[in-house]
Amino acid sequence: MRVLISGASIAGPTLAYWLHRAGFEVTVVERTASLRTGDGGQAVDLLGPAVEVVERMGLGAQVRRHRTTTDVMTLVRPGRGDVSIHGAELLAGVSDRHVEILRGDLARVLHAATAEDVEYRFAKTITAIEDTAVTFSDGAREHFDLVVGADGLHSGVRRLIFGDERGYRHFLGAYLAVYSLPDFLGLDGRVLSYNTVDRAVALYPTKRPGQARAVFLIRNPELDYDHRDAAAQRALLRTLAGGLGWEVPTLLTHLDAAGDFYFDSISQIRLGSYSRGRVTLAGDAGYGPGPAVGGGSSLALVGAYVLAAELAAAGGEHTVAFPAYEAAMATPIAASRRIGPAVLATLIPRGPAQVWTMAQALRVLPHLPLPLRRRLTSFGGGPAAMLDGVDLRPFPGTARLQQRVPGA
Numbered sequence: 087m088r089v090l091i092s093g094a095s096i097a098g099p100t101l102a103y104w105l106h107r108a109g110f111e112v113t114v115v116e117r118t119a120s121l122r123t124g125d126g127g128q129a130v131d132l133l134g135p136a137v138e139v140v141e142r143m144g145l146g147a148q149v150r151r152h153r154t155t156t157d158v159m160t161l162v163r164p165g166r167g168d169v170s171i172h173g174a175e176l177l178a179g180v181s182d183r184h185v186e187i188l189r190g191d192l193a194r195v196l197h198a199a200t201a202e203d204v205e206y207r208f209a210k211t212i213t214a215i216e217d218t219a220v221t222f223s224d225g226a227r228e229h230f231d232l233v234v235g236a237d238g239l240h241s242g243v244r245r246l247i248f249g250d251e252r253g254y255r256h257f258l259g260a261y262l263a264v265y266s267l268p269d270f271l272g273l274d275g276r277v278l279s280y281n282t283v284d285r286a287v288a289l290y291p292t293k294r295p296g297q298a299r300a301v302f303l304i305r306n307p308e309l310d311y312d313h314r315d316a317a318a319q320r321a322l323l324r325t326l327a328g329g330l331g332w333e334v335p336t337l338l339t340h341l342d343a344a345g346d347f348y349f350d351s352i353s354q355i356r357l358g359s360y361s362r363g364r365v366t367l368a369g370d371a372g373y374g375p376g377p378a379v380g381g382g383s384s385l386a387l388v389g390a391y392v393l394a395a396e397l398a399a400a401g402g403e404h405t406v407a408f409p410a411y412e413a414a415m416a417t418p419i420a421a422s423r424r425i426g427p428a429v430l431a432t433l434i435p436r437g438p439a440q441v442w443t444m445a446q447a448l449r450v451l452p453h454l455p456l457p458l459r460r461r462l463t464s465f466g467g468g469p470a471a472m473l474d475g476v477d478l479r480p481f482p483g484t485a486r487l488q489q490r491v492p493g494a
């Protein structure tokens with residue numbers, strides 16, 4: 087059976103790995119001209135069952151080799167004395183099984199594990215899907231038994247099948263901006279965080295010597311802007327972050343020179359069902375819990391594994407596998423949707439009192455007993471608990487695959 091996957095980041099290559107292992111013939115199309123690894127991109131968290139998925143792929147050691155850590159996190163309070171906490175103390179609240187890795191490094195490991203067995207086609211997108219017939223951006227037309235959109239928050243496959251995202255994108259009330267800049271403060275392993283009313287700004291070192299990355303979280307009503315116009319988004323960030331203290335004016339002077347500027351709303355994808363006919367979605371495309379706030383990478387890895395397992399068990403019969411996949415993912419997806427609002431409420435102060443409380447909480451945190459520390463820093467159970475209920479069954483032996491559809 088031929089399966090076409092759109093998107094070569096986390097969900098796509100993971101799904102490709104397991105489907106190939108189950109005997110499917112897999113093709114992956116990716117919009118970018120090559121793997122989007124750059125200097126690694128943002129750090130993402132793999133928790134519990136997501137770590138188990140990469141272990142089962144035999145990639146645990148490789149993934150751990152790329153793990154990143156935070157030495158010290160400092161809450162900067164101009165004029166009032168900074169508060170610092172060791173990364174290990176902060177992360178004690180996350181999970182016993184947790185790996186932080188740059189998204190680009192993870193994508194590279196997953197791609198390398200599949201590149202020999204799966205056909206990757208870069209600089210290509212899907213422009214139409216009619217039952218088994220798929221049309222690509224270069225005009226070519228081919229038949230596939232199944233199509234999976236693993237193409238992220240603004241999925242093209244999803245738009246083709248479920249229409250414009252305005253119908254099912256749920257805005258969480260904040261914006262995220264990220265870009266790289268020279269490490270003008272000599273961070274040396276430190277993460278600096280400046281939290282003020284309705285704004286949170288962080289600065290952390292990247293793996294590239296002399297480089298840092300700035301992250302802005304901005305609480306604001308929903309804005310109307312052109313998603314393809316980076317200049318307009320830079321201007322928006324200048325307006326939204328204008329007037330902030332600390333080093334923010336200097337951070338903004340580096341905005342125009344940043345080649346990797348990212349600006350997006352923090353929104354969740356909330357579709358009732360994310361499968362229709364022979365098409366389904368995996369990862370952020372189907373159930374993105376919000377960038378940077380909700381453990382989307384773990385959900386993407388686990389979702390891809392569960393989908394492949396259900397397809398293998400059902401011999402590729404999508405009418406059986408897709409509902410089983412959605413049923414298995416329902417609880418973690420529902421849990422993931424509670425994390426974003428809790429994280430934003432914690433990280434972006436609503437008033438001066440919360441700015442003060444945050445500093446006091448960080449001060450006492452290292453002195454609290456571990457269970458209490460864990461409760462306070464896990465955002466109400468949060469990212470780690472989201473996957474607690476997931477039963478990662480052993481990958482099933484493949485039932486005999488269905489015949490290919492005519493033309494496929």
Ligand SMILES: Cc1cc2nc3c(=O)[nH]c(=O)nc-3n(C[C@H](O)[C@H](O)[C@H](O)COP(=O)(O)OP(=O)(O)OC[C@H]3O[C@@H](n4cnc5c(N)ncnc54)[C@H](O)[C@@H]3O)c2cc1C
Pocket residue numbers: 092093094095096097098115116117118122128129130131132189210211212236237238239240241242243262264348368369370371376377378379380381382383384386
């Ligand atoms: C700034 C930032 C910080 C984040 N921090 C965290 C974190 O700390 N922890 C965490 O767990 N998660 C975090 N995330 C979220 C995490 O990156 C995503 O949840 C995760 O990458 C989802 O993986 P995915 O494979 O579903 O989609 P993506 O990683 O978004 O990949 C989608 C892929 O599809 C490709 N694509 C897009 N459109 C098309 C198209 N039309 N046709 C073909 N290909 C297409 C893209 O180029 C990309 O390669 C963060 C995200 C951002 C942006």
